[in-house]
Amino acid sequence: MSGRPWTSYESALADLASADERIIVMTAENRAAIRGLPATLGERFIDTGINEQTLVGAAAGLALRGRIPVVHALATFLTMRAFEFIRTDVGLPALPVKLIGSVPGLLSEANGPTHQALEDVALMRAIPGMRVFSPGDEADLLLGLPAVLADDSPWYVRLNTRLAGVAHEPFAVGKAEVLREGSDAGILVSGTLLREAARAAELLAGAGISTRVVNVRTIEPLDERTVLETVGQCRRVVTVEDHFVRGGLFSAVAELMARDGVPGYVTAIGLEQRWFRPALLPDVLAGTGLRGDLLADRIRGLVELAG
Amino acid sequence: MNHRAKPGVEALALRVRERIVRLATGGGCFLGASLSCVDIIVALYTTFLNLRRDNLTSPERDVFLLSKGHDVPALYATLAELGVIDGKRLANHLKSNDDIYWHPNTAVSGVEFHSGSLGHLLAVGVGIALDLRLRRQSARVVVLLGDGELNEGSVWEALLVACAKRLSNLLLIVDRNGFQANVRTEELVPLEPLERKFAAFGCGVVRVNGHDLAALEAALAWFPYTEKLGQDAKGGAPEGPSVLIADTVRGKGLPSIEARADRWFCNFTPGEVEALVEELHGAERARLTSQPLAVR
Numbered sequence: 001m002s003g004r005p006w007t008s009y010e011s012a013l014a015d016l017a018s019a020d021e022r023i024i025v026m027t028a029e030n031r032a033a034i035r036g037l038p039a040t041l042g043e044r045f046i047d048t049g050i051n052e053q054t055l056v057g058a059a060a061g062l063a064l065r066g067r068i069p070v071v072h073a074l075a076t077f078l079t080m081r082a083f084e085f086i087r088t089d090v091g092l093p094a095l096p097v098k099l100i101g102s103v104p105g106l107l108s109e110a111n112g113p114t115h116q117a118l119e120d121v122a123l124m125r126a127i128p129g130m131r132v133f134s135p136g137d138e139a140d141l142l143l144g145l146p147a148v149l150a151d152d153s154p155w156y157v158r159l160n161t162r163l164a165g166v167a168h169e170p171f172a173v174g175k176a177e178v179l180r181e182g183s184d185a186g187i188l189v190s191g192t193l194l195r196e197a198a199r200a201a202e203l204l205a206g207a208g209i210s211t212r213v214v215n216v217r218t219i220e221p222l223d224e225r226t227v228l229e230t231v232g233q234c235r236r237v238v239t240v241e242d243h244f245v246r247g248g249l250f251s252a253v254a255e256l257m258a259r260d261g262v263p264g265y266v267t268a269i270g271l272e273q274r275w276f277r278p279a280l281l282p283d284v285l286a287g288t289g290l291r292g293d294l295l296a297d298r299i300r301g302l303v304e305l306a307g
Numbered sequence: 308m309n310h311r312a313k314p315g316v317e318a319l320a321l322r323v324r325e326r327i328v329r330l331a332t333g334g335g336c337f338l339g340a341s342l343s344c345v346d347i348i349v350a351l352y353t354t355f356l357n358l359r360r361d362n363l364t365s366p367e368r369d370v371f372l373l374s375k376g377h378d379v380p381a382l383y384a385t386l387a388e389l390g391v392i393d394g395k396r397l398a399n400h401l402k403s404n405d406d407i408y409w410h411p412n413t414a415v416s417g418v419e420f421h422s423g424s425l426g427h428l429l430a431v432g433v434g435i436a437l438d439l440r441l442r443r444q445s446a447r448v449v450v451l452l453g454d455g456e457l458n459e460g461s462v463w464e465a466l467l468v469a470c471a472k473r474l475s476n477l478l479l480i481v482d483r484n485g486f487q488a489n490v491r492t493e494e495l496v497p498l499e500p501l502e503r504k505f506a507a508f509g510c511g512v513v514r515v516n517g518h519d520l521a522a523l524e525a526a527l528a529w530f531p532y533t534e535k536l537g538q539d540a541k542g543g544a545p546e547g548p549s550v551l552i553a554d555t556v557r558g559k560g561l562p563s564i565e566a567r568a569d570r571w572f573c574n575f576t577p578g579e580v581e582a583l584v585e586e587l588h589g590a591e592r593a594r595l596t597s598q599p600l601a602v603r
Binding site: 043044046048049051053054056057058059060061062063064065066067069084085088089092093 | 366413419420421424427428429430431432433434435436437438439441461464465467468471
């Protein structure tokens, strides 16, 4: 997989779409990540304007005709404004529409709460059959993209084109990747906080705490085996997500443990019951306590508490 | 209109109405909204859509989308009359051993897409129309909307896009029966002047009596409308969706329930249904004998 010479999400999508006539790239005038595609794809690039409901409804219509629409809009507007269209027109008939939500989680930075998609994963995974991919960085995204497009299911992808500085395994649907082994602490992380989780693990290692870092690439389907293995082998486990702690990764893990009767404590690290103070990302990471060193401090405290 | 509907079509519409009335029991159905669109659906299937039992999955077929899904008895009854579905299935109405429930679903042959939540299928139709154009196919997309459904902003949003994309292969039909669920449209969220609203968006608009089958046939034969409405703002050949506003009567065919606000959803006893079937046939006989000889 790593042999593909893709340098960006846009070049990957251009390449994949050029090789498959079924792929239609769509947007509700959210072109930041796909600016060059109108020239590459011609009529197979469809910009409907600022209207997420029509965007998703039209994508369903195209999918009914055998197309694979790859639909771009801001994560908040896509998953909330168009929620019922996604649920009813894409989810119910299980059409292979690929929903790409941009600036999810903390990545809306200084836009303010209107743009903060912190419940998008909760909404999307509540739809039967909808699959959810939250890549840890751009390399992760590019590794997963071919599988997402090739899969017959509807997908929601949290667009993340940042760099985490970690080396990834090949992508497989429903398979998490273990990026670092350890048994004192276990970090189950999804999305853009992968980089912070990796940094936290480095710092914890310096303090003599071995940490397992698991990149939970697809929250739905969840890699139940790797999650339960982590809960079983690590003294303290945390979930780390730039999402409300209700409904996202933590909830998925908690549901799994409750279902299987697995005892243990898992600490949810993410956004509590409030939106974050808008600012550029470094300040947001500091303000939310989600920066690597702050995560390390918190996890060290939990491990010490566990004795 | 001074010509007649195709032979047999009026009789077909009557049989469709009878089938619908027979669904208004044992749990009931949205009878008023179903009876108002019977003639529209019958005209579509008998004179416009290239849909038959043997081409329902052909990529070249026309696509008919029922966006006001609660009128599905009219579609099922028409499909039964045309042999697309087995008429015996209508006896399974509201039973869990079949899929004949209050809104359309694709488990029933001839249903292109499910609906029930208003304001969805124009957007879906836009996507299908875009695909047909990408493939250079000449098939057409017809979306039937209720007038109350026009309260939904998503209809107008999708219409903006349909006009922006110049989708001449798209026909919207509005079943203008004058009622929302519970009240008259003009008393709640007034829609008129409806023709001017659609025209201002860039649609070609035709308005007819939605119970005059000959007028409906003529209006459908006239599609696409934008081509016939002069030049566009830039002096080019106009392109865009067509809109057919069909003025109808809620509950059409049953004088005892026609145009009544409380006759949206009806659940009658079997005895009442038989009386209504009698009323339906009586009203049809009266209608035929009252028509002037010139148009007979």
